[in-house]
Amino acid sequence: MVSAKQRRHQQVLEILQETGTATVGEMGTRLGVTEMTIRRDLELLEADGVLKRFHGGAKLDFGSSYEPPFPVREKTNAEQKRLIGQRVASLIDDGDTIILDGGSTGLAVAEYLLDRQLTICPLSLRVAWAFARSTSVKLIIPGGSVRPGELSLSGADTIDYLRGRHFDTYVMTASGLSLNEGFTEWNPEDAAVKKTAVSVADKTITAVDSSKFNRVGFVKICPTQVPAAIVTDGGATSENLEKLRRQSQGVIVAE
Amino acid sequence: MVSAKQRRHQQVLEILQETGTATVGEMGTRLGVTEMTIRRDLELLEADGVLKRFHGGAKLDFGSSYEPPFPVREKTNAEQKRLIGQRVASLIDDGDTIILDGGSTGLAVAEYLLDRQLTICPLSLRVAWAFARSTSVKLIIPGGSVRPGELSLSGADTIDYLRGRHFDTYVMTASGLSLNEGFTEWNPEDAAVKKTAVSVADKTITAVDSSKFNRVGFVKICPTQVPAAIVTDGGATSENLEKLRRQSQGVIVAE
DNA sequence: GTAATATGAACAGCATTAGTGTTCGATTAA
DNA sequence: TTAATCGAACACTAATGCTGTTCATATTAC
Structure with a gap:
């Protein structure tokens, strides 16, 4: 079984894959949770090396390579x-x-x-x-x-x-x-x-x-x-x- | 922090190391828990390949090697x-x-x-x-x-x-x-x-x-x-x- | 420099899970 | 057969995880 959190993490990545970047507020609204929850998600995903946060939002982290990192x-x-x-x-x-x-x-x-x-x-x-x-x-x-x-x-x-x-x-x-x-x-x-x-x-x-x-x-x-x-x-x-x-x-x- | 369960698992192994084998009742009494709890412990430890159960108790499993397996x-x-x-x-x-x-x-x-x-x-x-x-x-x-x-x-x-x-x-x-x-x-x-x-x-x-x-x-x-x-x-x-x-x-x- | 916004630490409430004990029918050993 | 052991199922409790709220601090935009 997948937890609501895992599903949301995947949705965050999907949103980011659409446009490359997204704001915390935007993601919170689309996923029906508060911004604090999104921030906590982003914190975890960033620790996974999946994305990079910036003030106000986050962007996918392709690093120096040309394809998304393994977790993505x-x-x-x-x-x-x-x-x-x-x-x-x-x-x-x-x-x-x-x-x-x-x-x-x-x-x-x-x-x-x-x-x-x-x-x-x-x-x-x-x-x-x-x-x-x-x-x-x-x-x-x-x-x-x-x-x-x-x-x-x-x-x-x-x-x-x-x-x-x-x-x-x-x-x-x-x-x-x-x-x-x-x-x-x-x-x-x-x-x-x-x-x-x-x-x-x-x-x-x-x-x-x-x-x-x-x-x-x-x-x-x-x-x-x-x-x-x-x-x-x-x-x-x-x-x-x-x-x-x-x-x-x-x-x-x-x- | 170590959970009570982990500590008990270690104690189970210590008891087994004393004599090689022990009964479920004996372990339950010494550790102050019911036999059912011991059985559940033994089930997990056996899955880890640490011990072998038999009807009424368990014994340490050294397998074919001369030292206890890694988990022990x-x-x-x-x-x-x-x-x-x-x-x-x-x-x-x-x-x-x-x-x-x-x-x-x-x-x-x-x-x-x-x-x-x-x-x-x-x-x-x-x-x-x-x-x-x-x-x-x-x-x-x-x-x-x-x-x-x-x-x-x-x-x-x-x-x-x-x-x-x-x-x-x-x-x-x-x-x-x-x-x-x-x-x-x-x-x-x-x-x-x-x-x-x-x-x-x-x-x-x-x-x-x-x-x-x-x-x-x-x-x-x-x-x-x-x-x-x-x-x-x-x-x-x-x-x-x-x-x-x-x-x-x-x-x-x-x- | 100031105002507006974003951030994260801290707390509280809720939901979920994990751990343990109890009961009882099934299984096993003697 | 009989006595003991086993484990599935349920209930209860403790612990943990998750989310939202608040508020002081940090950051950005003007």
């Missing part, structure tokens, strides 16, 4: 990501050795792999932690630096680690999916790791929710033809899906 | 470990590069390093996760397998990772500290990593609460002379402390 992404399209995670998990065979990407979508996949018999190499500390309580998954961690906020593992150590091994499947996520540019990522370090992961895995399965469609990040990871399967949700236009099908090995809509 | 150790000597953690943190200079051991004592040290300006290489996923929310610590993870339950990082990958680097300080913990055998560890894999860590750090600081005194694990890590400092709590006998002082570089009693 996790709250966005949560249900679609859950469905995608479930579907991706169904494509994985017991006993396999898996590289699993970070990000909110990767975490959604992880939830459905907890009780499976697998060897998993997560590319994010957050995903690694999700498997900590699993007794059936054998967890191996690649060395590397942990990127603040995102908690992804990257750098030369991570790449070296992957290069020295071979995996059955790489479950990839991405910042953007465009018909022309393929899969792209904002963070260059993460992109370098992803490229390596593609090259050391037998097959790549890509999990992207529909909000990623027609978005292009800073660094290319791979073209749409590379993944053995692209799993997405029903939010994409049928035109986009049709075109994507023609230039990829297979598109699966999770629902 | 974390609840044992908690206050002493906190003090030790604080004291160890005071020995570390800003800007340093640190290897930080896992275990409940390592976690206690971590709590006091969260806001420091450091580069930290944790040897356990649990400790790594503790630093995830820190903005001031630069976190680097050694590759390796995660040992279930303990969540320590070990194996050839971890050792290779450490060998390729150099650190200012290694904050070491251990299963046992004996005057004759030095520092010892039950788990051979962890011990191998610890030995490597000692060799790649300028200096080693050892954090062991007094319950470790005169206990000998399966594998030797290093003699008492090696660490630049041994930090412990006031629970050790003055005789032990005196002897230890004579055969080590320095003993610090945290209080």
Whole structure:
């Protein structure tokens, strides 16, 4: 069950996503609570690193990156990501050795792999932690630096680690999916790791929710033809899906 | 503040540590609560993997290892470990590069390093996760397998990772500290990593609460002379402390 | 510098949750 | 079978969490 507070927090983020900024009074009126309540919400959300307050209101905090911070992404399209995670998990065979990407979508996949018999190499500390309580998954961690906020593992150590091994499947996520540019990522370090992961895995399965469609990040990871399967949700236009099908090995809509 | 429930859980564990097993009625009487309350406690503690219930009572669950599982150790000597953690943190200079051991004592040290300006290489996923929310610590993870339950990082990958680097300080913990055998560890894999860590750090600081005194694990890590400092709590006998002082570089009693 | 506005600490009231005890039918061990 | 133990369900109480109000302080706009 979600508390009224959690729901309100999400609504605050939605309001901020409309226009980028909003005043305390405006949010209070729209959500039917006093300004003091909004201030307390903003205080918590700011501590989460999700937004920045200013005198009179708040604005979303993209920081130095080009996409919203993890807590925002996790709250966005949560249900679609859950469905995608479930579907991706169904494509994985017991006993396999898996590289699993970070990000909110990767975490959604992880939830459905907890009780499976697998060897998993997560590319994010957050995903690694999700498997900590699993007794059936054998967890191996690649060395590397942990990127603040995102908690992804990257750098030369991570790449070296992957290069020295071979995996059955790489479950990839991405910042953007465009018909022309393929899969792209904002963070260059993460992109370098992803490229390596593609090259050391037998097959790549890509999990992207529909909000990623027609978005292009800073660094290319791979073209749409590379993944053995692209799993997405029903939010994409049928035109986009049709075109994507023609230039990829297979598109699966999770629902 | 500790809730009455937490305190009672600890007392339940203490009772079990006396004799190994106890009946529900016995525990209820000694702690001044009804049997139903004890049953509910046991249910939770069993879910934590701390004990095993049987009809009429419960017994401590050491599983296949030679020391109690993490949740038990974390609840044992908690206050002493906190003090030790604080004291160890005071020995570390800003800007340093640190290897930080896992275990409940390592976690206690971590709590006091969260806001420091450091580069930290944790040897356990649990400790790594503790630093995830820190903005001031630069976190680097050694590759390796995660040992279930303990969540320590070990194996050839971890050792290779450490060998390729150099650190200012290694904050070491251990299963046992004996005057004759030095520092010892039950788990051979962890011990191998610890030995490597000692060799790649300028200096080693050892954090062991007094319950470790005169206990000998399966594998030797290093003699008492090696660490630049041994930090412990006031629970050790003055005789032990005196002897230890004579055969080590320095003993610090945290209080 | 002043007025208007925004902020947050402190308190109070309310709602919700957590913790414990009691009862009683179901389950287990001897 | 019998006696003991177990746990689901309910009730009561304490504790905690959440929201609104007030008011002194801080900030911004003029």
